[in-house]
Amino acid sequence: MGNFAALTDRGVGLDAYLAWVSAWLATPAQDDTHDEGPIMTVDEMAKIFQDKILGNLLKYNIKHIITSFCYRIDAQEILLGGRVAPSCNETNIIKHRYDPKTECTCDGIYPVPPGATLESVFQGCTAVKKMVDMASLVNDKEDEWNPQHLFTAEDLRNAVAELALCNADEQPRPGSCLGPASATYLLFDSIQAPDRCPSPTVDTELSVFHQLYPTNEQIKILADAKYFFAIACGGTLCDEGLAKAIADSGNNVLIADYCEAAGNDETILLLQDVGAAAMAFLKLCNLAGVISDWQFDNTVAMIIQFQVLGYYRDHSRARRPQGVYGSRMTGTLAHRYIDLAVYIGVLTASIGLGGEQITREQYEILAESSCYINDLIDFRSDTMRRVRENVILRGIPGDGNLCRYLDDCISSCLRLAAEAIRSSPVSALVVMGFCNWGIMGSHHKLYELFHGVTKRKDPNPSMCEYISGASSSHYQNLLDALDSRGYGTLGEENGPSVAKRRSDMDILYHVYRTSPGTQMAWLADCTRSLLHPDTLRKIVDVVHFEWRGQTGDVEYCP
Numbered sequence: 001m002g003n004f005a006a007l008t009d010r011g012v013g014l015d016a017y018l019a020w021v022s023a024w025l026a027t028p029a030q031d032d033t034h035d036e037g038p039i040m041t042v043d044e045m046a047k048i049f050q051d052k053i054l055g056n057l058l059k060y061n062i063k064h065i066i067t068s069f070c071y072r073i074d075a076q077e078i079l080l081g082g083r084v085a086p087s088c089n090e091t092n093i094i095k096h097r098y099d100p101k102t103e104c105t106c107d108g109i110y111p112v113p114p115g116a117t118l119e120s121v122f123q124g125c126t127a128v129k130k131m132v133d134m135a136s137l138v139n140d141k142e143d144e145w146n147p148q149h150l151f152t153a154e155d156l157r158n159a160v161a162e163l164a165l166c167n168a169d170e171q172p173r174p175g176s177c178l179g180p181a182s183a184t185y186l187l188f189d190s191i192q193a194p195d196r197c198p199s200p201t202v203d204t205e206l207s208v209f210h211q212l213y214p215t216n217e218q219i220k221i222l223a224d225a226k227y228f229f230a231i232a233c234g235g236t237l238c239d240e241g242l243a244k245a246i247a248d249s250g251n252n253v254l255i256a257d258y259c260e261a262a263g264n265d266e267t268i269l270l271l272q273d274v275g276a277a278a279m280a281f282l283k284l285c286n287l288a289g290v291i292s293d294w295q296f297d298n299t300v301a302m303i304i305q306f307q308v309l310g311y312y313r314d315h316s317r318a319r320r321p322q323g324v325y326g327s328r329m330t331g332t333l334a335h336r337y338i339d340l341a342v343y344i345g346v347l348t349a350s351i352g353l354g355g356e357q358i359t360r361e362q363y364e365i366l367a368e369s370s371c372y373i374n375d376l377i378d379f380r381s382d383t384m385r386r387v388r389e390n391v392i393l394r395g396i397p398g399d400g401n402l403c404r405y406l407d408d409c410i411s412s413c414l415r416l417a418a419e420a421i422r423s424s425p426v427s428a429l430v431v432m433g434f435c436n437w438g439i440m441g442s443h444h445k446l447y448e449l450f451h452g453v454t455k456r457k458d459p460n461p462s463m464c465e466y467i468s469g470a471s472s473s474h475y476q477n478l479l480d481a482l483d484s485r486g487y488g489t490l491g492e493e494n495g496p497s498v499a500k501r502r503s504d505m506d507i508l509y510h511v512y513r514t515s516p517g518t519q520m521a522w523l524a525d526c527t528r529s530l531l532h533p534d535t536l537r538k539i540v541d542v543v544h545f546e547w548r549g550q551t552g553d554v555e556y557c558p
């Protein structure tokens with residue numbers, strides 16, 4: 001608990017960060033007048049940020065620091081992730097105005113010809129071509145942004161190919177214990193799930209929500225990712241101002257994933273500006289030694305790689321068949337290693353835990369367990385919306401039994417989550433933060449699925465038994481892993497649960513997240529609830545449980 005000072009003064013760090021963002025937004029990017037005084041040196045700026053609680057910043061002319069910082073960036077005197085300073089906007093995390101929207105009129109790469117390679121398919125689609133071009137551009141300049149600890153040029157190349165070819169090798173429909181594929185085809189073609197919009201009856205009224213969980217842009221799906229994942233992973237051990245800066249530094253990740261849901265160009269501009277302000281704030285903390293190179297540089301690398309994958313759009317979505325079937329997948333992590341952005345959570349956790357690092361091996365376990373959680377809880381909805389990034393969906397074997405396959409996926413999910421929790425305190429916090437976001441983030445609609453699914457009676461009401469079920473050793477192993485870290489519990493009445501309304505939990509979490517003890521217990525309870533095998537099965541098992549209802553705005557945030 002090395003950050004005790006940060007804890008007692010967490011309000012000051014937050015005030016400093018908010019003052020920084022406010023001054024940044026009030027300083028035009030082209031302001032190079034420097035009428036506030038002589039341009040500060042990098043050392044002079046770093047000294048101001050050396051105070052761990054960041055309170056010093058409030059005593060200075062922040063606008064002067066900002067214009068000086070931007071001057072030093074333009075003069076290529078400041079490293080941003082790499083060994084040499086960025087030479088173009090695309091590798092400059094502060095300057096790049098990232099917007100992945102591309103004009104494309106193609107109707108997608110489908111069907112993918114047998115034996116197709118990345119080179120043979122990408123020219124036809126502007127979005128895919130942009131992704132491929134950006135990947136080679138940033139990989140050519142890897143020295144400018146990548147410390148090469150956790151993320152490599154090869155990772156990015158593999159991820160790009162994985163996405164571009166994800167509709168290749170379409171598999172036959174699987175059978176299930178309801179019968180062979182030929183007899184059950186139509187059942188699975190009409191799978192439904194709730195849409196991803198906030199719900200008026202389950203979520204907090206939006207104006208109240210944005211007071212409880214304030215952000216500049218005030219968009220629920222983005223605020224959810226910031227508070228329920230990025231900030232939560234700090235376990236209230238990370239200074240609140242730093243945690244907020246880290247969450248905002250991921251704005252480009254959120255633009256990549258949710259730019260269609262984020263609304264108009266003005267919102268995108270605001271997200272870009274605040275993201276740049278946050279990244280500048282973190283860089284100054286890095287220069288001051290408050291954040292390590294490992295922490296800062298890997299954040300830059302993750303975001304640059306994520307931005308590249310963010311150009312990808314699947315324009316063939318509307319033309320592809322409905323239903324459950326696999327297609328090309330070279331590995332669970334081939335693109336998910338990058339495009340789940342779990343490193344954002346690692347950063348708050350690592351700072352909260354006094355600088356602890358994790359190895360690439362530990363990061364892989366963490367990313368894979370997060371991938372299982374993410375793609376299992378979105379499985380029903382991704383199937384309905386024909387979103388093929390989901391690896392649970394793509395991994396369905398054509399000659400297999402869907403029941404056994406989903407059962408195996410749940411077992412793997414529980415095993416990997418327990419392994420990640422045991423592997424390091426940082427990984428444990430991030431897995432738990434991911435579960436928190438799963439339950440609390442409104443677009444996952446887990447409350448609605450949990451209460452809304454019914455047992456399928458037709459053509460056969462009998463259910464197979466899942467070996468991952470509650471009596472299996474996997475769940476007990478997960479509970480033991482959580483207990484071994486001593487997180488405790490808030491109990492059924494006060495703690496979070498998939499079964500509880502998100503509006504009730506928004507209020508409870510607002511209180512419990514103010515101290516590390518109750519925050520950790522909350523996160524552990526989220527993990528116990530979400531990863532309970534009976535709960536996961538209801539969410540995932542499209543064979544024996546069906547959801548019927550108002551599907552709402554299916555195209556919101558595809």
Ligand SMILES: [Zn+2]
Nearest residue numbers: 104106125315
């Ligand atoms: Zn296209």
Ligand SMILES: [Zn+2]
Nearest residue numbers: 177403464543
């Ligand atoms: Zn079955």
